[in-house]
Structure formats: structure tokens, C-alpha cells
Amino acid sequence: MHPEILRTKNFVRDAVALIERAADTALSERGVFRIGLSGGSTPRPVYEALAKSRAAWNRWEFTFGDERCVPPEDPQSNYRMAREALLDAITIPQENILRMRGEEAPEEAAAHYEQALRERNASGYRHDLLLLGMGDDGHTASLFPGTTALGESQKWVAANFVPQLGVHRITLTFPLLNAARHVLFLVNTRGKERVLEEVLSGKSDYPCARVRPTAGNLTWLLAE
Ligand code: 6PG
Numbered sequence: 001m002h003p004e005i006l007r008t009k010n011f012v013r014d015a016v017a018l019i020e021r022a023a024d025t026a027l028s029e030r031g032v033f034r035i036g037l038s039g040g041s042t043p044r045p046v047y048e049a050l051a052k053s054r055a056a057w058n059r060w061e062f063t064f065g066d067e068r069c070v071p072p073e074d075p076q077s078n079y080r081m082a083r084e085a086l087l088d089a090i091t092i093p094q095e096n097i098l099r100m101r102g103e104e105a106p107e108e109a110a111a112h113y114e115q116a117l118r119e120r121n122a123s124g125y126r127h128d129l130l131l132l133g134m135g136d137d138g139h140t141a142s143l144f145p146g147t148t149a150l151g152e153s154q155k156w157v158a159a160n161f162v163p164q165l166g167v168h169r170i171t172l173t174f175p176l177l178n179a180a181r182h183v184l185f186l187v188n189t190r191g192k193e194r195v196l197e198e199v200l201s202g203k204s205d206y207p208c209a210r211v212r213p214t215a216g217n218l219t220w221l222l223a224e
Helices: 011-030 044-050 076-083 105-122 193-201
Strands: 004-010 031-037 062-066 064-067 129-132 157-162 167-172 182-188 215-222
Touching: 011 031, 011 044, 011 129, 011 157, 011 182, 011 215, 044 076, 062 076, 064 076, 105 157, 105 167
Parallel strands: 004 215, 031 062, 031 129, 129 182, 182 215
Antiparallel strands: 064 167, 157 167
16 A cells, blocks of 8 residues: 655644544544554654643553663653653553563563563554654664664564664564554654655665555655
């Protein structure tokens, strides 16, 4: 299926509307809304605006696409960003938030996260909406060019060493990303125009170009 490409001058409003629409659909069809959060700087204002929604939060289930190997209170933690921008501002049972444990050894944290997802759905965890970002090197989640987790075909979650940054990360893998019912890339295009053009041409091999849900939709929301 071809991706839907939406260019907008009202990024936050449009992102929130897309998320709310996906939630309505999932809740009416399945009674639960499984949303994967991305890290980085782009989604923060979206999360802050989303926090003002009158949503049935107790039926939302939050996961994370990736995490830095730091404790949850560290300024680099994706969980911390999501907590400050969104999760602390809403009323939601703690068990509905599946956090990657960045404070553990990376392999252990990845295995724990996979186990937590399997406990929710052993036959195959599927996000109703998975938010992803794109780095200027074409990475998404913590799937960076040239790294081993790109080749993962079995595990849903992997520890990934990123030589270009000299750090370990915890990341969802392509099998899980591509199982989503809907993937929504949230991208500020400034400085990323060339990579984006190549990715959207469908002819590149950047990690984010390999996100193609097998039985789901793919949307790019681009802030201009
Ligand atoms: C992270 C990410 C990462 C991010 C991109 C884009 O933890 O850094 O999840 O994949 O989405 O690097 O980041 P920006 O939104 O900051 O450009």
C-alpha cells in the first residue's frame, strides 16, 4: 500500500487529530488503544497538546519505540520526556504504561520489554498506532544505519549498539514495527529534506524506508 503523505503548517493540531481518530477507531473495534510513543524533540509539543484531550485514558496502552540506556529520571530518557509532556498530566493506571527499563543492562532490558509485550499478546503484539520519528541519517526508533538490530527477524525488541554515537540503545525491531495497524511518522523536515526525498521515493535503503506495515497503513506527517 502507498504511504499517505501529509504536509502541514499546523503540525501539532494535525498530529493530535490523527491520534484521536486512531484512538476512536481502535476503541470502537477492540476496546483498547495501543499507541507506541517516539522519542526525540519533534513529538514533545504533540504530547503536550494531546494531554489536553478528553480521552478514555484508562483504555489507552502506551509503549515506547526505543529508549536510551539511562535511568528513567535522566534528561535523555524518552520515558521522562513522555512523562513530563503527557503521562503525568493524565489519569491513567500505571499498568497501562509499558516503559523500557533503560537503567538495566541493554540485553536484559530488551528481553524484559519483549516479555512484557508478549504478556499482553503472546501471538503477536500489534500497535493500533505507532508514532515514529526520522533522524537526519535516516534512522528511526533506534535502528541506525549499519547497526545489527536492522537484521533482526525474530525478536520484537533488541539491544542495539550504535557505533556512530558510541552508545547502546533499546529498540523495537522491524518485525514489530511492521506488524502495526498504522504507523505515523512525525517529522520536522528542516535539515532533513534530502534524506526525506530519498525515503519517500521508495528507492532508498535508509532504516525508515524499511518501515512498511505488512497489513497496516503508513502516514507521514511533515511539518513545513
Ligand atoms: C530517539 C528516537 C529517534 C527520533 C529521531 C528524530 O529516541 O531519539 O526515538 O528515532 O525519533 O532521532 O528525532 P527528532 O524528533 O529530535 O528530530
